Amino acid sequence: MEKYEDKLKAVSADVQGLRTGTFKRLLRNPTALIGMIIIGFAVFVAIFAPYLAPYDPFAMSLPRSHEPPSLEHPLGTDFFGRDILSRIIHGTRISLVMGVIVVAIRAGIGIILGLIAGFYRGIVESFIMRFTDAVIAFPAIVLALAIMAFRGQGLFNVMIALSVVGWTGYARLVRGEVLSLREREYITAARALGMRDFRIIFRHILPNCFASIVIFATVGIAAPIISEAGLSFLGLGARSDQVTWGFMLSTGRQYLRDAWWTVTFPGLAIMVVVLGFNLLGDGLRDVLDPRLRE
Amino acid sequence: MYVYILKRLMQAIPVLFLVTIIVFSMMFILPGCPARTMLGEEATPQEVASLRRAMGLERPIVVQYAEWVGNLLRGDFGRSLQDGRLVFPTLISRLPATIELLIASLIVSFTIGIPIGIISSLRRNKPSDIFARIFALLGISMPNFWVGLMLILIFSYHLQWLPATGRGTIANLILPAIALGTASAGLITRLMRSTMLEVIGLDYIRTARAKGLRQSIVVYKHALKNALLPVLTVVGLQMGYGLGGSVITETVFAYPGIGRFAYQRLMQRDFPMIMGNLLLFAIMFIVINIIIDILYGFLDPRIRYD
Numbered sequence: 001m002e003k004y005e006d007k008l009k010a011v012s013a014d015v016q017g018l019r020t021g022t023f024k025r026l027l028r029n030p031t032a033l034i035g036m037i038i039i040g041f042a043v044f045v046a047i048f049a050p051y052l053a054p055y056d057p058f059a060m061s062l063p064r065s066h067e068p069p070s071l072e073h074p075l076g077t078d079f080f081g082r083d084i085l086s087r088i089i090h091g092t093r094i095s096l097v098m099g100v101i102v103v104a105i106r107a108g109i110g111i112i113l114g115l116i117a118g119f120y121r122g123i124v125e126s127f128i129m130r131f132t133d134a135v136i137a138f139p140a141i142v143l144a145l146a147i148m149a150f151r152g153q154g155l156f157n158v159m160i161a162l163s164v165v166g167w168t169g170y171a172r173l174v175r176g177e178v179l180s181l182r183e184r185e186y187i188t189a190a191r192a193l194g195m196r197d198f199r200i201i202f203r204h205i206l207p208n209c210f211a212s213i214v215i216f217a218t219v220g221i222a223a224p225i226i227s228e229a230g231l232s233f234l235g236l237g238a239r240s241d242q243v244t245w246g247f248m249l250s251t252g253r254q255y256l257r258d259a260w261w262t263v264t265f266p267g268l269a270i271m272v273v274v275l276g277f278n279l280l281g282d283g284l285r286d287v288l289d290p291r292l293r294e
Numbered sequence: 295m296y297v298y299i300l301k302r303l304m305q306a307i308p309v310l311f312l313v314t315i316i317v318f319s320m321m322f323i324l325p326g327c328p329a330r331t332m333l334g335e336e337a338t339p340q341e342v343a344s345l346r347r348a349m350g351l352e353r354p355i356v357v358q359y360a361e362w363v364g365n366l367l368r369g370d371f372g373r374s375l376q377d378g379r380l381v382f383p384t385l386i387s388r389l390p391a392t393i394e395l396l397i398a399s400l401i402v403s404f405t406i407g408i409p410i411g412i413i414s415s416l417r418r419n420k421p422s423d424i425f426a427r428i429f430a431l432l433g434i435s436m437p438n439f440w441v442g443l444m445l446i447l448i449f450s451y452h453l454q455w456l457p458a459t460g461r462g463t464i465a466n467l468i469l470p471a472i473a474l475g476t477a478s479a480g481l482i483t484r485l486m487r488s489t490m491l492e493v494i495g496l497d498y499i500r501t502a503r504a505k506g507l508r509q510s511i512v513v514y515k516h517a518l519k520n521a522l523l524p525v526l527t528v529v530g531l532q533m534g535y536g537l538g539g540s541v542i543t544e545t546v547f548a549y550p551g552i553g554r555f556a557y558q559r560l561m562q563r564d565f566p567m568i569m570g571n572l573l574l575f576a577i578m579f580i581v582i583n584i585i586i587d588i589l590y591g592f593l594d595p596r597i598r599y600d
Contacts, residue, residue, distance in 0.1 A: 130308045130309055130312055131312055133309045133312075134309050134310075134312035134313045134315075134316055134576075135316065136534075136579075137309065137313055137534075137575075137576040137577075137579045137580050138313075138316070138572060138575060138576050138579070139534055139535070139537045139538025139539075139541075139575055139579070140538055141538040141539070141541060141542070142537070142538050142541055142556060142571070142572065142575055143572065145541065145556070145557065145560050146320060146560065146568050146571075146572055147320075148560075149560040149561070149563055149568055150320060150565075150568075222434075222435065226437045229437055229439075230437060230439060230542050233439050233542065234541075234542065234545065234557060235561075249439070249440060249443070253443060253546075256443060256446065256447055256451070257447075257451050260447055263440070263443050263444075263447070264444070264447075267436075267437065267440030267443070267444070270436075270437055270440065271432070271435050271436050271437070271440070274435040274436075274437075275431060275432065275435040278431055278434060278435055279431065282431075
């Protein structure tokens with residue numbers, strides 16, 4: 001019995017070692033470093049938006065309608081004469097918050113279902129995995145749009161709609177990890193020690209799935225940012241008293257021919273932030289899971 | 295092989311069953327009564343009650359579901375709330391345009407993704423590889439609707455080379471296909487690169503090289519065949535992604551396919567059309583993936599059918 005307890009301690013020590021060394025290795029990985037710089041900058045902009053924005057993002061000035069980029073308005077103005085740079089700076093907030101919250105909910109749903117399916121197997125697993133297959137069969141944005149159509153416009157509903165559709169990847173990933181972990185010796189040891197299922201799942205299996213979940217979630221933040229922008233672009237997300245990049249694209253689109261800057265810069269903002277998360281995800285994969293390295 | 299195909303088809307039945315449950319339950323995730331939501335807040339209680347009776351909402355849910363599925367099996371997806379048109383024929387009539395767009399976008403993503411992925415893997419860590427990786431990352435980081443708007447701005451408004459809207463000619467298809475295919479091109483580049491790197495490291499490739507075969511024969515005759523297989527599985531997923539993406543892309547380019555139609559009916563809260571659309575998209579996704587699985591079985595003899 002003591003041997004098994006030692007083994008459990010050794011596994012925990014390994015996991016701990018992985019955590020402490022990860023950040024240092026991430027800093028040495030150029031892909032991850034660029035990703036972290038971009039995300040760090042976006043987070044900084046989101047937190048200090050009111051201090052960084054040169055103008056009030058809602059302040060209208062019709063005489064200044066559709067002014068091209070200039071020293072006064074570096075990214076130009078929109079139809080209502082609002083400063084685009086200031087609106088992009090404020091828009092960072094909703095995009096990042098939406099990305100993080102949606103991913104947290106998706107991961108929460110997916111992890112729980114994946115853990116249950118992988119650990120208990122049998123009919124429970126069959127039902128959960130067939131249900132996952134059924135949800136995957138719907139194109140995420142269409143299902144989200146349908147949920148929005150039934151529930152109505154607004155960012156809260158966008159959050160619900162996007163959370164309901166994107167958990168399937170987490171469920172599949174975690175189930176796969178659990179299937180291999182549950183056969184390991186240290187899990188047999190935990191069972192032999194008389195641990196309850198709940199404790200085995202959350203204390204000994206889940207922490208060992210973290211590396212994969214973190215990579216998946218980091219890359220996954222990009223998707224809801226794009227989807228939120230897409231739903232707002234279609235007029236189903238933000239209201240006119242909220243600033244989001246998708247909504248800016250939606251309103252700017254009508255004046256694309258005459259005022260290219262109203263569409264180009266919000267789209268670039270989305271691209272840069274999404275790129276940041278994709279770079280960090282790639283770097284994390286290299287550092288945490290060398291087997292998956294390209 | 296027939297057993298495998300049959301097994302694969304049987305696996306789809308529970309998934310289809312769950313798909314119908316998800317679509318049907320859409321009606322009941324509404325805050326309040328579906329009839330009230332369809333008619334709007336200004337409808338009188340009498341109107342709501344009459345629609346509830348007409349829709350059969352007074353009956354137990356299981357009975358309603360069984361009747362709905364029974365109708366689906368007979369090809370009756372219901373009628374539109376907006377114009378009374380039959381849902382199924384209306385949706386089917388829009389499908390060819392979208393299939394055209396999906397195929398065009400797949401051509402775009404494969405003709406860009408596969409060669410760039412191969413070059414990238416053969417020149418690992420050289421400038422062309424770095425350029426290919428940056429291209430792939432940018433491709434998957436750009437929202438397709440923004441790519442679409444930028445393409446319209448450059449190629450329709452400024453250069454006036456291609457039309458921004460409509461359908462009918464190849465020229466109409468180019469910009470929406472690029473907008474829809476860019477992200478997939480990025481994904482395929484990454485996948486192609488990683489599978490090629492994996493295959494190139496295998497023993498049989500070393501043997502082929504040791505035999506003194508030319509690089510082009512080793513790459514195209516030996517490595518590429520095996521590296522292409524995993525890329526094939528992406529086709530199914532990309533078709534699903536493309537179906538979703540078509541909603542926004544078709545809206546941007548005013549392209550008369552099922553995606554834009556779905557969006558229009560969603561905005562009008564035409565629930566039978568929305569449900570029919572969801573169902574059709576899900577069935578298409580399932581069927582495409584079954585075909586890909588079977589095709590994969592044909593192409594890869596290592597896959598066992600029993």
